[in-house]
Amino acid sequence: MLLYAEPSVPLTVNVTVTGCGYPLELAVDVNSTMQLEFNRVCTAVVEARFLNYTSTAATHWDVLTLTFERVLGYHEGGLIVPNGTLKPVALFANATPAPAKATVNGQPVYTVSKPGGYLLKLEAELWGAR
Structure with a gap:
């Protein structure tokens, strides 16, 4: 109203x-x-x-989960992802995509250039909230 x-x-x-x-x-x-x-x-x-x-x-x-589009698996609590470009995605609890702007280290994509461990910061903004 x-x-x-x-x-x-x-x-x-x-x-x-x-x-x-x-x-x-x-x-x-x-x-x-x-x-x-x-x-x-x-x-x-x-x-x-x-x-x-x-x-x-x-x-x-709803619960909002942040992850990457191409996840191969998990190891000791971390993600296993392929080399190349990673795109973050925000998902609702039922695994449907949320209309959120997701970023990794402040960017819309992240390029993995070599094998190894990476420290990545995932963030999402949904309807003005972070």
Whole structure:
């Protein structure tokens, strides 16, 4: 529900959040935003009410896994990857690709030039969050 008042007047929207472990009820000022954060997989249902209008939306939080597209296997907790170009990928818990910008050492790809161990930093940005 988007509710804007021009000029700005002190109106509030009643919001109920259910799921993700607890019920939450609060009043949110119009022309403002609210932020929800959860640290586990869950689905929250957000219901906003103003006068006789009601709007409901479901939001799902999921685990995001960072890896590479071409992984040959694993050894002692590390990845075994082929020589050549490695492209990082972000996956949801069900192994479907996430629409995230994944980088390795700050770049979209990494080139492995010789066998051996490498220390690589994988990062992802999804919907503005890192």
